[in-house]
Each structure stands twice: as C-alpha cells, then as structure tokens.
Amino acid sequence: MAYELLNSKVVAVDVTGQRPVLSRRGAMLGYSGRVAFAPVHGQGTGVGGMVGAALASESVPMMASTGDGKALFGHRGLHVTVLDLDGSAPLLVEADRLLVHDAALQTSVQFLGQGGLKAMVRGMATGQGLFTTQVNGVGQVALLSHGGAFPLQVQPGETVGVDPQAYVASKGQLSLDLSAKVGWREAVGRGSGEAFQIHVTGTGTVWVQASEQKVKA
C-alpha cells in the first residue's frame, strides 16, 4: 500500500524513484527520508519530466514530491478519502479536492454543461466550477472532503440527486446533469435552498460530503 491513512485526516505516502507524487501545495505535514519538493506550475511545464501532469487550474497550486521516503499529507483538518483507480473509468473531481495523487495519473480539465448552463454552473452554483478535473490512468488518489465522503451507488434506471456544493467526486459510466429549478420563491430568498441539483444517472459511484462547504485555500 503506497497510500496509508494514518487517521481520517492524514495520509502517509511512500515516495520512491519509480513513484513520484503530485500534491496540493501547502498540504505536506512532514516527511522522513530523502524526499525533495518542488513547485509545479502551469500545464506542460513541471519538474522532473512530469510534463502534462500538472493541473491547469491556477487556483490550486501543486507541487511534486520526488526521491525516496515517506511524506504525510493533510489539509486544514479536512477528511481524506483514498481511491484506487484501475483505469477502467475516469474519476471526475473538483481540482481543489485533490490532496495528493500519483504523478503517473493524467489530469485534464473538464467542464460540465455547455453554453449558458456552463456559465450558470460556474458562476452561480459553485463559484468556481464543477468537476473541473478528469483523472485518468492507473494509480492512487487522495481526496479532501469536509467531514468525510460517503459513496452512493448509481444503477441504471435510478437517479441520484446531489447538492452541487456537497458533490465530491464520481467514477463510472455516468451522466451528470445540472437541474436548475429557479422559481420566484428562490428569487426572493424563501426557497428550499435546493434549487440546484445534480442528477446522476448510469452505472457507477458518486461521493458526497456531509456539508456544503468548499475547500478553502
């Protein structure tokens, strides 16, 4: 096991010459051994040949850990969930929820919705965009959530509704649709607070957190 949860909020990662990792900058809690850290910025640059692995998202600065040793990662007391990706389906996750992942995984930016809907998703529902990152390949990834992420299975013929703020990640053959029910009650601030919902259909898993709090810098 290269990624070991020391408790619900801290993950220990074995860094080796064959297995460098990328992590959120500022989230390394400590390390032993000969591990070197270097900031990674922008897409297509990066350090140590990890070209293309860096996230394009300017809002989440990343760094690379290389060498031989053990490093601990955690962020502001948020809960950590470790997922194994077998390459069969990509993981969709918001960039700021990525705590640490194998550098060998490929990340790319992905937007939900199109045109006006996209603008609404980005601007109104979440503030900074939904599932902006698609993670492909075989390897491990550790995600951040407020209070822990619980998985909900999605089966054909069944819809799972998720609050956009509580959405953490999803994996599988899934289709995600943003449903906006803006009525006059919402407009005057007397609504149920659930005007925006993501409707998930298909086959797979969606991870939800018990909170509507975003990851803070």
Place this chain on the structure above:
Amino acid sequence: MKTWSASSLPDVDNVNPYCYSVRLAGSWFVQKGAMIAYYGDVRFDAVTAFASRQAWAAASFSSPLYVQDWVVAEGNGVVLLADRGFDVNSFDLAEGNLTVRATNLLGFAPTLELKQSIVPGFVTLLGTGTFLASSNGPVIFVEPPFRADPEALLGWADCPSPAVHHDAQWMMASLRGALQGAFGRASGEERQYDFTGAGTVLLQSSEVQREDPALLRLVTEQALQLTPQQSGVLGAELAARARQQQV
C-alpha cells in the same frame, strides 16, 4: 445514547474522543473556554487572582505571557473539558517534559510546571502529572529524524528543540519558475522544523491556527529590544501592511 451523571462520569478519562472528564478534589489549571459543563461546587478564578492567595500557583504557572488565558478550577465536583470538537488526549508525565502548542493545551494538574518554550507559540510542561491537549484528528506520533510543517506540529517530547530547515531544491525551483512574486505567500513546504536525536514528535492535520493572543504580547515584548530607528522601520512596515489589508 448513554446518560452520564455526576457519579458515573469518569474520574480522569475521556467521556468520548472529544470530551474529557476531571473529578476535582482540589485545583486544576484550565484554559479559558475549554470548560463545557460541570457538576458540584467548583469555583473558577483567574490564575493571577488565585496566585495572590496561593503562592504555589505562580511557581507552577511560570509564564506571564499565557497567564491571562488561563483560570484555576478549584473545589469538589466533576468538570468536562472540550475544544471545538477536536480530539482531546491526556498525557501522563513522570519526571518528564513535553512541549505542546499553547492553543492546544486545555488543562493540567498543578503538580506539573508550565514554562514558555523557546519556540514561539509553544509551552513546555515539566514534572509528574496529567495534562490535556486537543488535536485536529488523532495525534500522529513519529520519531526523528523527521521534518515537520510548522503548522502541523502539535508538540514534541524528549528530543531537542527543532532547527529550521529551508528546502534548497524548492528555493531553486521557485527561482527558475519565476515564482518570486508568489513566494511571499509561502506555502510551507520550503520551510520545516527539523527534529533530530532521540524522542517523539507529535503531529496533527494542518489547520488554520486559532488566533494565539499571547503571540501579540510576545512580539510586543520583543520589539522593546529594537533601537528607536529599528522601531520606526517596523512601525512603517506594519502601517503599510495594515493599509494594504484594508483595501
């Protein structure tokens, strides 16, 4: 849900991972605000007021910097202590010493002695007795050699005080990447506390540190050592920063 009563609460033990029960027959040092409930006949006094009546308290609590943030609980009863829903851990020292982040120390038996650590924001407990400290998530114990992010550091025992380590490769990469501008908002990875020797290092998940009221007092105190000219430079810098943050 189990219902506790004055008689069924533990004498000195966790009620759950986030709350600790102390049965009082005498006195305990308690951080202001750490108390959530109590049974019985218990009085709470400022450490300074208490020490004016009982001189031993001043000797046990030998940190003028932190004294304002603490009270003495005295009497007969059961006191429940907690902190922001964080894990609360008890530590038993036997002729030992342990240094802990001051804002995470919740209470200690008067048989222990508290002193300010040379590392700002930390206090050292010496002697024999029990103390309580909170942590964001369970405490992680590691052994030196280990380099810890200052924000994730909860404390250390038996090993020497840490040295500050700067990551050379990080500095080089930052320069190459023309990140000097971003360097101002340090992410932490370029600077760590380096622990060596035999002992134990205590870590927690990094967090937004709670405002430590003693830090302001410490800096103010140290600023007295500056020459008048240096004081002027510092004053101008702080004024400029305050203006910038207002915008």
Place this chain on the structure above:
Amino acid sequence: MATLTADGRVLQVQLHGDAVRAVTGSMVAFTGAVQFKHAGAGGGDGMRAALKRRVAGESVSLMECSGSGTAYLAVEARQVAVVDLVGDTLSVESESLLAVSPGLTLDVKFAGMSGISSGQGLATTTVSGQGQVALMSEGPLIALEVAPGQPLVVDPDAFIASRGQLSTSFVSGVSWKSLVGEGSGEPFSIRFDGAGTVLVQPAER
C-alpha cells in the same frame, strides 16, 4: 411512516409518500422521487408566531421533504443524533435542529434562556409530541443527568438541548471566558435544577 436514521454526520430520511420538515438547504443527496419546498419558519406561521420569533431572535427556516425515497441531510459536517419523543417536550438550541418527523409541534420558547444573549443569542425551539427529532452538534452529543440536589452548570455555547422537569437560572461570576474585560458581555453560564437530561456538545459555538 417516515423514519429518521443518524449515520455519523449524515441523517438518512426514508420517505414513504409522507413529508418531513428539515432545515432549509440541508439536503446533500437523495435517491428516488423526493421534492423539496419551503415550509415556513419553525414555530408555525401567523402573526403571533412571527412576533414571538422576532422577540426571541429566532430564525429557523424550514423546508418540507416529501415523496418516496431516501434523502440525505447534513449541515457543515456536524454530527447527527436522533432523539425519540414520547409525548414530551425537547428544548433545542435553535441552530442545532436538523429535522423533525411528521406530527411534531414546533414552537419558539419565550421564557428562560431566550432573550439573553451569549453573543449569538441562545434562543430555543421547543419540539413536542410523538416522533423523532434530529439534532446536530460539533462532535458527538454528551447526555448529562440532572437530579434533585444534583444541579448541572453548562457553558451556553456548548448547550444543545434539554428535556424533563428543569428550571434554568444564570450563574454569573464564573470567569470562564472574559476575565479582564476581554470579549464582550458579562460571562455567564446556565444552571439546570430539577430532574431531566441536558445534551451538550464537545465544543463551544
């Protein structure tokens, strides 16, 4: 009949064609056919209730979850607990109420703690009848017994709920928080006398 089940930091609500009232915006996910709509404020509607709410500084905004399926409710990753009421009354610190099963009556408490402010105000909502109440707290709740001759003193910031034949009074001069003029307001704590149970959280608001 709708059932409320606490699962750590999430409340699972099983709906069978009926409706549950919950704090507005608390839905994090649902499966099946569940609708959410505004359901007024805790304490009922009408002029009298509105006036009481204003006096008590109360503002619990509720929504109705109805349909058939499972709704997952949560707020700020707070711990969830479900209390069963058997015709009695529970006094709840208003921001700690998450959901109530059908048939329970909500009211704003006037006397006792309401009105006196601990900075944020300690207004309570009373829930009475037969059914389930879901509460939220920072960390798991601790239930403390109050018996004759065995009063309990509680930090108002840690208070979540109480039930039983209890009378409350304020204890001042307890120097927990403000000792040398730091902070605002006179430091005080709540003393419970009588026979009943008080629920506290291992945190201060």
